[in-house]
Amino acid sequence: MRAAGRLGSGAALWLLLAAQAVAAIEPISVGIAIGAASVITGYLSYRDLYCRFAECCGKQRPLNATALKLDLKEKLFGQHLAAEVILKALTGFRSNDNPKKPLTLSLHGWAGTGKNFVSQIVAENLHAKGLKSNFVHLFVSTLHFPHEQHIKLYQDQLQTWIRGNVSACASSVFIFDEMDKLHPGLIDAIKPFLDYYEQVDGVSYRKAIFIFLSNAGGDLITKTALEFWRAGRRREDIQLKDLEHALSVGVFNNKHSGLWRSGLIYKRLIDYFIPFLPLEYTHVKMCVRAEMKARGSAIDEDVVTRVAEEMTFYPKGEKIYSDRGCKTVQSRLDFQ
Numbered sequence: 061m062r063a064a065g066r067l068g069s070g071a072a073l074w075l076l077l078a079a080q081a082v083a084a085i086e087p088i089s090v091g092i093a094i095g096a097a098s099v100i101t102g103y104l105s106y107r108d109l110y111c112r113f114a115e116c117c118g119k120q121r122p123l124n125a126t127a128l129k130l131d132l133k134e135k136l137f138g139q140h141l142a143a144e145v146i147l148k149a150l151t152g153f154r155s156n157d158n159p160k161k162p163l164t165l166s167l168h169g170w171a172g173t174g175k176n177f178v179s180q181i182v183a184e185n186l187h188a189k190g191l192k193s194n195f196v197h198l199f200v201s202t203l204h205f206p207h208e209q210h211i212k213l214y215q216d217q218l219q220t221w222i223r224g225n226v227s228a229c230a231s232s233v234f235i236f237d238e239m240d241k242l243h244p245g246l247i248d249a250i251k252p253f254l255d256y257y258e259q260v261d262g263v264s265y266r267k268a269i270f271i272f273l274s275n276a277g278g279d280l281i282t283k284t285a286l287e288f289w290r291a292g293r294r295r296e297d298i299q300l301k302d303l304e305h306a307l308s309v310g311v312f313n314n315k316h317s318g319l320w321r322s323g324l325i326y327k328r329l330i331d332y333f334i335p336f337l338p339l340e341y342t343h344v345k346m347c348v349r350a351e352m353k354a355r356g357s358a359i360d361e362d363v364v365t366r367v368a369e370e371m372t373f374y375p376k377g378e379k380i381y382s383d384r385g386c387k388t389v390q391s392r393l394d395f396q
C-alpha cells in the first residue's frame with residue numbers, strides 16, 4: 061500500500077526534523093507526529109507503520125534455527141528424537157522458498173511427555189506471538205469437534221476456517237490437539253490442503269504447517285523404550301527408524317487414533333511421525349527445577365526430590381517411567 065500523496069522533499073524533511081526536535085519534550089504525541097511525517101514523506105508506507113503496532117503476516121519471518129535449536133536443547137527434556145526431527149523438519153521446510161506441500165508433523169506419546177509444550181516452542185519460533193498469534197490456530201478435538209453426529213458440519217467449518225486463514229497468511233500454523241479423540245474420518249476434510257497442489261481454489265497452502273498431537277501409539281513407544289532399558293541400552297540410542305514406521309502403521313490401523321484408515325497416511329501426506337518417549341525420574345526432576353526457575357525461586361534440591369518422589373512410576377516392579385510425565389509437577393510444587 062503506497063503512502064497517499066507526497067510533499068516536496070524539502071517540506072517533508074522539515075516536518076520530520078521539526079517532529080524529531082520536539083521529541084525530547086513530549087514523546088507520545090511526537091511519536092504520532094513522526095509517524096505521520098514518515099508516512100507523508102513516504103519514508104514509511106501505511107502498512108509499515110501499521111505493522112509496527114499490529115501483528116502482520118507479511119514476508120515470512122526467517123526461522124532462526126540457532127534459537128530453535130537452543131530452545132529445544134534447553135527446555136525440552138528426554139526427547140532427543142523430537143528435538144532432532146523437529147529442528148531438521150522446520151529448518152528444511154522454512155529454508156525452501158517454494159515447498160511442494162505444507163509441512164505436516166504428527167507427534168505421538170503418552171500424557172505429559174511434552175507434545176503441547178513443543179508445539180508452543182515451535183509456534184514461538186515461527187510467529188513472534190506464539191500460540192497467541194493471529195496466525196497460529198489450536199483445535200482441541202473434544203472442545204471444537206465434540207459431537208459425532210456433526211462431523212459433516214465440522215468438516216465444512218474446518219475447510220472454511222483453514223481456507224480463510226491461509227488466504228490471510230500463507231505461513232499459518234494449525235495445531236490439532238487430542239487427535240486420538242477425533243472422530244474417524246473428520247480429519248480427511250483437510251486432505252486437499254496437505255496434498256501436492258500448487259493451489260486449491262486459488263489459494264496456496266504450501267507454506268502452511270500442520271501439527272497433530274496424539275496419545276495414540278504411546279503403548280508402542282513405551283514398549284520400545286522398555287526393550288532398550290531392559291537390554292541395558294541408552295534411551296538416546298533409540299532412533300526414529302526404530303519407531304516411525306511401526307507408529308504410522310499402528311495409528312493407521314487404530315480406530316481410536318483420529319487417523320484410522322486416513323488418506324493422510326495412505327497418501328503419505330504426513331511428513332514425520334514423531335515419538336515422544338515416556339519420561340524417567342530424572343526428567344521429572346528437571347521439570348521441577350525448570351518450574352522453580354520459571355517461578356523465580358532458588359532451586360531447592362530437597363523440594364525437587366520430594367516432588368519427584370510424589371509422582372507415580374511404572375511398570376510396577378521397575379518404576380522407570382512417570383505415569384503422568386511432567387504433568388501435575390506444577391500443582392504439586394504449589395503444596396511444598
Ligand SMILES: Nc1ncnc2c1ncn2[C@@H]1O[C@H](COP(=O)(O)OP(=O)(O)OP(=O)(O)O)[C@@H](O)[C@H]1O
Pocket residue numbers: 135136137138139169170171172173174175176177178273274275339347385386387
Ligand atoms: N519433555 C518435557 N520437557 C520439559 N517439560 C515438559 C516435558 N513434558 C512435559 N513438560 C512440562 O509438563 C507440562 C505438560 O506437558 P504437555 O502439555 O506438553 O504434555 P502432553 O504431552 O501434551 O500431554 P497430553 O498428551 O496429556 O496433552 C508442559 O507445559 C511442561 O511444563
